[in-house]
Amino acid sequence: MADPKGFLRYERADRPKRPRGERTRDWREVYAxxxxxxxxxxxxxxxxxxxxxxxxxxxxxSAGCPLGNLIPEWNDLVRRSDWFGAAARLHATxxxxxxxxxxxxxxxxAACVLAISPESGxxxxxxxxxxxxxxxxxxxxxxxxxxxxxxxxRSVAVVGSGPAGLAAAQQLxxxxxxxxxxxxxxxxxxxxxxxxxxxxxxKQVLDRRLAQLREEGTTFVTSCEAGVDVTVEELxxxxxxxxxAVGALRGRDDSVTPGRELSGIHLAMEHLVAANRxxxxxxxxxxxxxxxxxxxxxxxxxxxxxxxxxxxxxxxSVTQLDRYPRPPSTRDDERSPWPTWPYVLRTYxxxxxxxERRFAVxxxxxxxxxxxxxxxxxxxxxxxxxxxxTGRREVxxxxxxxxxxxxxxxxxxxxxEGVEPMPLLDDLGLSLTKRGTVSCGADWQTQADGVFxxxxxxxxxxxxxxxxxxxxxxxxxxxxxxxxxSDLPAPxxxxxxxxxx
Numbered sequence: 001m002a003d004p005k006g007f008l009r010y011e012r013a014d015r016p017k018r019p020r021g022e023r024t025r026d027w028r029e030v031y032a033x034x035x036x037x038x039x040x041x042x043x044x045x046x047x048x049x050x051x052x053x054x055x056x057x058x059x060x061x062s063a064g065c066p067l068g069n070l071i072p073e074w075n076d077l078v079r080r081s082d083w084f085g086a087a088a089r090l091h092a093t094x095x096x097x098x099x100x101x102x103x104x105x106x107x108x109x110a111a112c113v114l115a116i117s118p119e120s121g122x123x124x125x126x127x128x129x130x131x132x133x134x135x136x137x138x139x140x141x142x143x144x145x146x147x148x149x150x151x152x153x154r155s156v157a158v159v160g161s162g163p164a165g166l167a168a169a170q171q172l173x174x175x176x177x178x179x180x181x182x183x184x185x186x187x188x189x190x191x192x193x194x195x196x197x198x199x200x201x202x203k204q205v206l207d208r209r210l211a212q213l214r215e216e217g218t219t220f221v222t223s224c225e226a227g228v229d230v231t232v233e234e235l236x237x238x239x240x241x242x243x244x245a246v247g248a249l250r251g252r253d254d255s256v257t258p259g260r261e262l263s264g265i266h267l268a269m270e271h272l273v274a275a276n277r278x279x280x281x282x283x284x285x286x287x288x289x290x291x292x293x294x295x296x297x298x299x300x301x302x303x304x305x306x307x308x309x310x311x312x313x314x315x316x317s318v319t320q321l322d323r324y325p326r327p328p329s330t331r332d333d334e335r336s337p338w339p340t341w342p343y344v345l346r347t348y349x350x351x352x353x354x355x356e357r358r359f360a361v362x363x364x365x366x367x368x369x370x371x372x373x374x375x376x377x378x379x380x381x382x383x384x385x386x387x388x389x390t391g392r393r394e395v396x397x398x399x400x401x402x403x404x405x406x407x408x409x410x411x412x413x414x415x416x417e418g419v420e421p422m423p424l425l426d427d428l429g430l431s432l433t434k435r436g437t438v439s440c441g442a443d444w445q446t447q448a449d450g451v452f453x454x455x456x457x458x459x460x461x462x463x464x465x466x467x468x469x470x471x472x473x474x475x476x477x478x479x480x481x482x483x484x485x486s487d488l489p490a491p492x493x494x495x496x497x498x499x500x501x
Contacts, residue, residue, distance in 0.1 A: 006048035007114055012122040013046060020353045024311050027198040027279050030349045036139060043078060043132040046125045050075035057111040058126060061492055063339040063499040064111035066469040068491045069093050071108060071126055078129055087137035095167045095468060096209055101131030102201045104465045111339035145215035148176035154482045157182060157239040159226040162190025163464050164455025165245030167471030171488055173218045175479050181218060184225040190247055194273045197305050227424025241450045241478050244438060248456035252415045259366025264374040268302045268413035275309045290314040293406040295377055297321050298413030306411045308350030318355030323382055323395055326359040340499050362395050374410055379403040416461040435460055440494050444477040452478055
């Protein structure tokens with residue numbers, strides 16, 4: 001087993017970052033390039049902090065990792081410098097550990113036994129270990145295409161090339177099915193391509209994995225909207241099953257704040273997609289922060305992505321607004337006891353770079369100039385209350401003072417409302433739930449025979465690790481539908497939810 005006193009001997013250490021003044025001048029990842037040997041030695045020390053718990057909540061599907069990543073096992077393999085074994089155990093449960101290692105907020109660390117008390121020195125740096133295993137595996141040539149033993153003669157269409165669609169496609173291709181992925185954008189990857197900024201995950205990481213899928217036999221068709229460029233009738237005729245992994249990209253808008261109609265106010269994805277396209281070489285972004293006072297409304301991951309993007313584009317100032325109070329720096333055991341996801345202040349690397357975060361505030365009015373462009377916002381301190389009768393949340397001002405902030409560019413990062421309207425769903429006869437998602441049965445199959453759903457399209461906007469888990473699980477259901485049974489893994493059930501209070 002792992003060193004039982006490792007967490008006492010070694011302090012937790014996260015991956016080192018590049019200097020702030022350096023990383024804000026380019027689009028490369030924020031973390032420092034470290035010699036692979038030095039990286040491996042440091043990570044082996046971090047892995048030695050794992051206690052190999054009798055009940056490892058870190059890979060519990062309800063509290064920690066929905067993929068069921070075998071974390072204590074690969075921690076011990078890394079501790080003993082068995083990188084090949086560690087890579088094999090990591091890939092046994094996760095198609096794309098380099099994606100999750102960079103992008104997942106790590107509920108596994110929140111559920112780590114060492115996260116119970118600050119006196120333990122903090123959770124094992126699981127995310128850092130995972131990313132290092134994936135990097136070592138690619139560098140050493142451990143990652144190779146896995147060809148199917150034989151062809152089944154069955155064909156599957158996967159609609160959408162985000163993490164859920166790619167996971168489903170890879171699993172089904174390896175099972176011997178003929179898989180074609182349809183992507184309406186001009187490049188593959190979904191939000192991995194156009195939603196995640198380059199400084200969080202350089203797109204060469206995505207392209208490298210896509211090349212593996214192609215070598216395994218998965219076919220990709222870009223600039224093709226299913227239901228339009230290829231009709232439902234054609235899908236039915238050509239394929240034995242269809243997997244919907246179309247995401248939940250309908251951004252939540254602000255329909256009540258006066259002045260919303262002013263130009264210069266955009267949904268977050270309008271900013272992020274344009275910035276990513278510029279990084280891909282498609283020309284200057286239409287929504288750009290250079291020389292502007294930028295206000296980001298929304299305190300979550302998407303807001304942080306806009307925040308860091310605006311800094312790199314040369315914004316004069318960046319202010320992120322959150323209507324909720326500033327969260328505590330440590331877990332409140334009454335509000336979010338271990339091993340649930342803790343309600344704490346989350347500081348992303350971009351927040352260390354520049355700008356300001358404001359809490360318990362909300363925009364009262366957007367103010368424009370004579371040309372109809374936003375120029376400032378009126379801000380008030382607020383409190384979010386829940387109506388005891390309806391259960392709805394209300395944002396209530398707590399004072400009369402109105403503060404004015406300059407704002408040449410306002411980005412609304414206030415969440416997503418589900419799947420976008422699309423002819424594909426209409427022609428399949430599928431309606432959306434109240435949450436804006438596509439429902440399914442216990443076998444991941446929608447009300448349309450032979451049509452399955454996974455990822456954000458089913459769950460709503462969620463974590464990359466849940467998308468991969470759902471893609472893997474839906475693949476097993478499709479394999480069973482086509483072949484009668486399946487040996488593919490299914491880490492989550494369609495009704496699975498993270499543990500919460």
